[in-house]
Amino acid sequence: MKISIKSALLCFAVTCAGNVFAKSTISDDKFRQLEENLPTPNTYRTASGAPGHQYWQQQVNYKIDIAIDDKTQRLTGSESIEYTNNSPDTLRYIWIQLDQNRLKRNSNTNLSRTAPNKKITYKGMRNVVKSDAFDGGYNITQVTASNGKPMKHTINNTMMRVDLSKPLKQGDSVEVNINWDYQLHEQKVLGGRSGYEYFEKDDNYLYEVAQWFPRAAAYYDAMGWQNKQFLGNGEFALEFGDYDVEITVPADHIVAATGVLQNANKVLTKTQRNRLKKAKTANKPVLVVTPDEALENEKSRSNKTKTWHFKAKNVRDFAFASSRKFIWDAQGYKAGGTDTMAMSFYPNEGNPLWGRYSTESVIHTMEQYSKYTFDYPYPVSISVHGPIGGMEYPMITFNGYRPTLDEKTGEKTYSRRTKYGLIGVIIHEVGHNYFPMIVNSDERQWTWMDEGLNTFLQFLAEQAWEENYPSRRGHAANITSYMKSDNQVPIMTNSESILQFGNNAYGKPATALNILRETIMGRELFDFAFKEYAQRWKFKRPTPADFFRTMEDASAIDLDWFWRGWFYTTDHVDIALGDIHLYRPNSQNPDVEEAWERALENEKPTFISDLRNKGHKLRVTNRPELLDFYNEHDQFTATNAKRNSYNSSQRKLKDWEKELLVDERNFYIVDFKNKGGLVMPIILDITYDDGEVEHVRIPAEIWRKNTDKVSKLFIRDKEITSIALDPNWETADVNVNNNYWPARPIKSRFELYKRKQKDMMRDFNVELKADENEDDVKKEDK
Structure with a gap:
């Protein structure tokens, strides 16, 4: 880039600034309206992004009895599904999700899994071998109607169609009864969102059980039946309903589950019930089951069983955890419309980390998320520590991270990364109670609608935990490596087809929303619109169009260019400073312009030929009579002829025109180039010769007529000494x-090393391998 100083009329400067605005072709119009891509509004979903006056959704209630055999790790269950058709459509069959069938040997998941890399870890190789050998999945033993008669059903991989004996009309209900069993698996070996952890030291199991019962698939206006097969990444689309669940486990187990415990007097001791009651009004976590009691339970081996009875209202799923190793702490949290019990269940292996941070993190999450959405509506919020790195269900979450045991000293310590990893994953998973457990988006179709929105709120909550909290995602600069990668697809890609899952579905949408809040809309407008979206769609099922439309409807900001660039393309941000021109009005006064023009001439270098010709014999040196007036004065000299011309022209000008000619301010024209393709606001820090710094924010609409290059005129009294574009790194510019x-x-350091073997080191500019599979320790291939 360069700066040039030129003499010109003000009108020429303005004309120059406008010449770059050539009209872009319609195919490259990044500001064209998004309505051509979005579904047509109707009586179910309005153009404002709100539910329509005829919006509907199905109701599915469950009564379930299950038991876990702690010797064989097999789960056996029976359920009664009450399905109510609130749609205007008549249904002839119901689709049921059979998620555990993903673990069948011949499942689409296994058959479509690609080969591992040549270099593979021991754990990775174990996963490959065990996955090939394990043959899990549901064993459906019975499907009957309310009268006990068998119902015709067809299993297609992870989906089961149950044919109804008569069509189910609007407002009618039907009962489907299913019996099943399946083999639980060791989660650390086969991965997934459910399973058990085996503790060899004390010969105990810790069960975290999810996707464990046949669940009705979602049926809604924008999709019909959401019966896409479950391959591992695309999560779940489910209906709200009431649950009545009885869980039979060994008598010395402690159970945590979605919902409210109904029979505490049968499964808890009087001391434990009193502690739980005390926790309701405590100002710090109260131990319901102490570490010493958990250690005693570890040693016991009861041959008896207990049945834990839970009920949950208006939830879309149910999960539970069970182990004799559990410590249990709890603390009541009441604020606004929230009145709940925050609880944590964890083995002694989790302390001292879990006892200090888990329940505090649960409460902090509800406190922060409620600011931006709605009050937490459920009676409990639980964090469980076990083999699952991070997974969410209504009222209960499974979270990883534990201290490291020094086998020599017997002491447990944890790193900085482990501490903040635990706090972060609990915030993230508890936050999922809001998205998608309450704002019930279709995860099977659009992962970003729950993961991206939730990761954004996680970032806000983390920053409210302590100053300079080391958030992995949220800051714009953290996503730039991914944004310039060739190995990516748009955010608006189906969950099963996403590349770089963590970056695409978590990091990029979270960063986009943070930029939208901080840079595009401002906090006040964004927070109002985002909360409006959450309030509109709590306990309902929104689509991407509903989110996009609500954010615009509640803010009066046209964001179509933003959604298009960030969500529908793989463009990146790379705005560059181009040339900088300094203009001043030509006063036309020869006495004034003489000094200005001579100064410009003096800025030019001496031509190389002139330098080398110095000392040569010149004709005028020997023949001085050849010198005249023009040798005594250069071309800039103010002559009487110039003055007379100037005076004559001045008499023809109006006063306001004369004022423009003597305007001594600096007129800077700054060129900008859009190299990345993604249009964004132009944010500048302009430093002047007196040291003052001016912060300038230019909206993205400056690019609306030419998305490749624009120029901006700045009229300033002082001289500019430097300009910084995106000085706070807030737009995700990939090349600062x-x-x-x-x-x-560009500042960096040489990394010096000794070459040990010929092929052990790469070239100096070694490319760092992108951590493509990194996620929130949650998805199938974790």
Whole structure:
């Protein structure tokens, strides 16, 4: 980039600034309206993004009895599903999700899994071998109607169609009864969102059980039946309903589950019930089951069983955890419309980390998320520590991270990464109670609608935990490596087809929303619109169009360019400073312009030929009579002829025109280039010769007529000494090296090493391998 100083009329400067606005072709119009891509509004979903006056959704209630055999790790259950058709459609069959069938040997998941890399870890190889050998999935033993008669059903991989004996009309209900069993698996070996952890030291199991019962698939206006097969990444689309669940486990187990415990007097001791009652009004967590009591339970081996009875109202799923190793702490949390019990269940292996941070993190999450959405509506919020790195269900979450045991000293310590990893994963998973457990988006179709929105709120909650909290995702600069990667697809890609799952579905949408809040809309407008979206769609099922439309409807900001660029393309942000021109009005006064023009001439270098010709014999040296007036004065000299012409022209000008000619301010024209394709606001720090710094924010609409290059005129009294583009790194600009005038050197260090073997080291500019599979320790291939 360069700066040039030119003499010109003000009108020429303005004309120059406008010449770059050539009309873009319609195919490249990044500001064209998004309505051409969005579904047509109707009586179910309005153009404002709100539910329509005829919005409907199905109701599915469950009564379930299950038992876990702690010797064989097999789960056996029976359920009664009450399905109510609130749609205007007549249904002839119901689709049921059979998620555990993903673990069948011949499942689509296993058959479509690609080969591992040549280099593979021991754990990775174990996973490959065990996955090939394990043959899990549901064993459906009975499907009957309310009268006990068998119902015709067809199993297609992870889906089961149950044919109804008569069509189910609007407002009618039908009962489907299913019996089943399946083999639980060791989660650390086969992965997934459910399973058990085996503790060899004390010969105990810790069960975290999810996707464990046949669940009705979602049926809604924008999709019909959401019966896409479950391959591992696309999560769940479910209906709200009431649950009545009885869980039979060994008598010395402690159970945590979705819902409210109904029979505490049968499964808890009097001391434990009193502790639980005390916790309701405590100002810090109260131990319901102490570490010492958990250690005693570890040693016991009861041959008896207990049945834990839970009820949950208006939830879309149910999960539970069970183990004799559990410590249990609890604390009541009441604020606004929230009145709940925050609880944590964890083995002694989780302390001292879990006892200090888990329940505090649960409460902090509800406190922060409620600011931006709605009050937490459920009676409990639980964090469980076991083999699952991070997974969410209504009222209960499974979370990883535990201290490291020093086998020599017997002491347990944890790293900085482990501490903040635990706090972060609990915030993230508890936050999922809001998205998608309450704002019930279709995860099988659009992962970003729950993961992206939730990761964004996680970032806000983390930043409210402590100053400079080390958030992995949220800051714009953290996503730039991914944004310039060739190995990506748009955010608006079906869950099973996403590349770089963590970056695409978590990091990029979370960063986009943070940029939208901080840079595009401002906090006040964004927070109002986002809360409006959450309030509109709590306990309902929104689509991407509903989110996009609500954010615009509640803010009066046209964001179509933003949704299109960030969500529908793989463009990246790379705005560069181009040339910088300094203009001043030509006063036309020869006495004034003489000094100005001579100064410009003096800025030019001496031509190389002139330098080398110095000392040569010149004709005028020997023949001085050849010298005249023009040798005594240069072309800039103010002559009487110039003055007379100037005076004559001045008499023809109006006063306001004369004022423009003597305007001594600096007129800077700054060129900008959009190299990345993604249009964004232009944010500048302009430093002047007196040291003052001016912060300038130019909206993205400056690009609306030419998305490749634009120029901006700045009229200033003082001289500009430097300009910084995106000085706070808030737009995810992938190349900040072209953001400065004058240019700055790129700072780095030489990394010196001794070559040990010929092929052990790569070239100096070794490319760092992208952590493509990194996620929130949650998805199938964790």
